[in-house]
Amino acid sequence: MQVGDLVKASNCDNPGHWCGCWFCSNxxxxxxxxxxxxxxxxxxxGTIAPGAAKSQGGYWSIMFDAGLHKLYGTEAKVINESxxxxxxxxxxxxx
Numbered sequence: 001m002q003v004g005d006l007v008k009a010s011n012c013d014n015p016g017h018w019c020g021c022w023f024c025s026n027x028x029x030x031x032x033x034x035x036x037x038x039x040x041x042x043x044x045x046g047t048i049a050p051g052a053a054k055s056q057g058g059y060w061s062i063m064f065d066a067g068l069h070k071l072y073g074t075e076a077k078v079i080n081e082s083x084x085x086x087x088x089x090x091x092x093x094x095x
Contacts, residue, residue, distance in 0.1 A: 001073055004082025005034045007062060010075060026066030031079070035061045038070060 001007065009023060009030035023030050038059040059070055 001034060001060060001076065001078055002082055003034050003036060005078045006080035006082075007032055007034060007076040008079050009062075009064070009069075009071060010077050022069060023064075023066070026064075028064050028066035030064065032062040032064035032069070032076075034082075035063050035068070037061075 009028075009032070022028075038061055059072055060076070062069055062071055062076065
């Protein structure tokens with residue numbers, strides 16, 4: 001997952017029905033765009049298994065139709081990857 005990716009949240013166990021989760025409470029379709037990666041020193045998985053936190057994706061700030069929401073990397077599935085280049089690559093092309 002990277003900034004700019006289009007994602008679908010996978011944390012609602014009962015899609016289409018009222019379950020009380022953030023997405024159902026806000027009548028959201030669960031599709032959003034990744035805005036930024038959240039650097040957190042209080043990552044629960046990172047505390048238990050430091051090597052696993054990076055591979056699982058960490059926390060991400062995602063803009064959904066109902067607003068900004070924070071998800072862990074495994075709680076969202078990428079449905080369309082961003083084609084945005086990294087800053088270093090853009091600078092190299094412009095030089």
